[in-house]
Amino acid sequence: MQTEIYLDTNATSPVLPAAAAAAMAVMQDGFGNPSSSHATGLRARALRESVRASAGRVVGAGDGRLMFNSGATEGIQTAVLSALCAVRERRARGDACGDIVLIGATEHKAVPESLAHWNRLLGTGLELRVLPVDGDGRHRLDVLRALAPRVALVCTMAANNETGVVSDLHGIEAVLRDTGSDALWLVDCVQALGKLPLDLAASRIDYAPFSGHKLYAPKGIGMLYVRRGAPYTPLMCGGGQEDGQRSGTENMAGIAALGAVFSALERGDTFRDGAALLACRARLVAALEAALPGIVFNAPLAQSLPTTINFSVPDVASATLLDLFDAAGMRVSAGSACSAGKAGSSYVLDAMGVPAWRSAAAVRLSFGALFDDASLDLACERIARCGAALAAPMPVAGAEPAMDGAIDSAMLVPADTARDWLAAHPDAIVIDVRNLREHSVAGAVSLHGRAVRNVPLACVADEAPQWLGATAPLLFVCRSGARSARAAQAVRAMGHPGAWSLVGGFALAI
Ligand code: PLP
Numbered sequence: 001m002q003t004e005i006y007l008d009t010n011a012t013s014p015v016l017p018a019a020a021a022a023a024m025a026v027m028q029d030g031f032g033n034p035s036s037s038h039a040t041g042l043r044a045r046a047l048r049e050s051v052r053a054s055a056g057r058v059v060g061a062g063d064g065r066l067m068f069n070s071g072a073t074e075g076i077q078t079a080v081l082s083a084l085c086a087v088r089e090r091r092a093r094g095d096a097c098g099d100i101v102l103i104g105a106t107e108h109k110a111v112p113e114s115l116a117h118w119n120r121l122l123g124t125g126l127e128l129r130v131l132p133v134d135g136d137g138r139h140r141l142d143v144l145r146a147l148a149p150r151v152a153l154v155c156t157m158a159a160n161n162e163t164g165v166v167s168d169l170h171g172i173e174a175v176l177r178d179t180g181s182d183a184l185w186l187v188d189c190v191q192a193l194g195k196l197p198l199d200l201a202a203s204r205i206d207y208a209p210f211s212g213h214k215l216y217a218p219k220g221i222g223m224l225y226v227r228r229g230a231p232y233t234p235l236m237c238g239g240g241q242e243d244g245q246r247s248g249t250e251n252m253a254g255i256a257a258l259g260a261v262f263s264a265l266e267r268g269d270t271f272r273d274g275a276a277l278l279a280c281r282a283r284l285v286a287a288l289e290a291a292l293p294g295i296v297f298n299a300p301l302a303q304s305l306p307t308t309i310n311f312s313v314p315d316v317a318s319a320t321l322l323d324l325f326d327a328a329g330m331r332v333s334a335g336s337a338c339s340a341g342k343a344g345s346s347y348v349l350d351a352m353g354v355p356a357w358r359s360a361a362a363v364r365l366s367f368g369a370l371f372d373d374a375s376l377d378l379a380c381e382r383i384a385r386c387g388a389a390l391a392a393p394m395p396v397a398g399a400e401p402a403m404d405g406a407i408d409s410a411m412l413v414p415a416d417t418a419r420d421w422l423a424a425h426p427d428a429i430v431i432d433v434r435n436l437r438e439h440s441v442a443g444a445v446s447l448h449g450r451a452v453r454n455v456p457l458a459c460v461a462d463e464a465p466q467w468l469g470a471t472a473p474l475l476f477v478c479r480s481g482a483r484s485a486r487a488a489q490a491v492r493a494m495g496h497p498g499a500w501s502l503v504g505g506f507a508l509a510i
Helices: 017-028 038-060 070-091 108-121 141-150 168-177 252-267 274-291 316-325 349-352 354-361 371-392 415-424 436-442 457-463 482-495
Strands: 065-069 098-104 127-131 151-155 185-186 209-210 222-228 308-312 362-367 429-432 450-454 473-477 501-504
Touching: 017 108, 017 252, 038 252, 065 151, 065 252, 070 108, 070 141, 070 151, 070 222, 070 362, 070 457, 098 141, 098 457, 108 127, 127 141, 127 168, 141 151, 141 252, 141 429, 141 473, 185 209, 274 308, 274 371, 316 371, 316 436, 349 354, 354 457, 371 436, 415 473, 415 482, 415 501
Parallel strands: 098 127, 098 151, 151 185, 429 450, 429 473, 473 501
Antiparallel strands: 065 222, 209 222, 308 362
């Protein structure tokens, strides 16, 4: 199998080896509960506080508070609850208070969904309005200015997860200041951490959620910054951890891992710096332009994170590119990971007014600050291979068989049993039903040492007669198990009782 090149870091990143080691050390030796008053607990508490201090220096938390939590969705939830409770209290006191919440049109769904949820549950009755963005993905400051006197809470992410567009936070702050707005301000800093300079306490940002797994820490650990004096309502109550602000015994392994990431950021010796990231992007962009004629970049690169490239190629569906890149061992995504399972356009690109074809065909490539030169060279080489495969004429093949009802579980081979299945069926023929382009970029492929024949799904019906007379079992394989199930079903329907499909495809058969 070829080396995997991971280009989907905005969805989640690998874990920094030092972060994994720090988490392991906490689980094996420093397992104390920071609330305990004995030495084991005190050591855990000291670790937690040193990570908080380091995090505070990196994000410029100043005299604001940084709370550890499970990730950005929880941080957003807590910020929204805090802001809406404050609105309710102001109203109950008869104080003047805005009646709308302005939500950036390109926010991660966690923001509008949390707002709709808590607005309903708390009965705040605020009007939830979209703050539009311009063609470059930047918030419309003229709309903010016009609505500012009515705004109780404004939500504007620091950088977008799909496009990498960096928001003009200084411009937003200036509008809030110039209009004398007393709106609370939530800034989702998930994609900015480690990529953009942050000096939170020097701004008037009230709430800033962070997520560890976007920056080389594990999933399940995050932080919320709350400006000194900003209203706060705990989302979780119980044992009174985090000074009563976020109950629940701390995820110390996650905190330790996050601490290793912050230490690396502070030392400046682990991650590529901004200039190096820009150089990486320039090479990837050049490789994409050379390989994919007509490529259009969906966000202005000069105003985007150096680590995110969002593009569309005329007449090439995002699913085609995703399958092709995957066959070449490169993991990219269409739009955001959360919506990867859903077909259709990107609401982020739609909000920018990008033409419908580009929104539907968009592909996101995102890399992290640990991306090394060897991976970069390989990625550029493979992008060129994908371009050549796309340019090659595709011979006309038959129609791909459709799925006919539910899959019969009797024809499925679970990925974790594939090795045993192959051993039990030494005469089995393994058939890769991905398309010709995927075959050409994947190169020679084997399955647990067994040779694999390439027969695109559209050619399975034509090729089937040669298998029907023989008794050898057939194991169909594809990228994820969807196309191979169709192949197995079609061949069984044609009369071969020993046609099987590998569940989960090559993705799980490692
Ligand atoms: N905000 C942004 C911009 C994100 O990219 C994500 C994750 O995709 C989130 C919030 C949610 O973060 P978490 O997975 O930590 O809940």
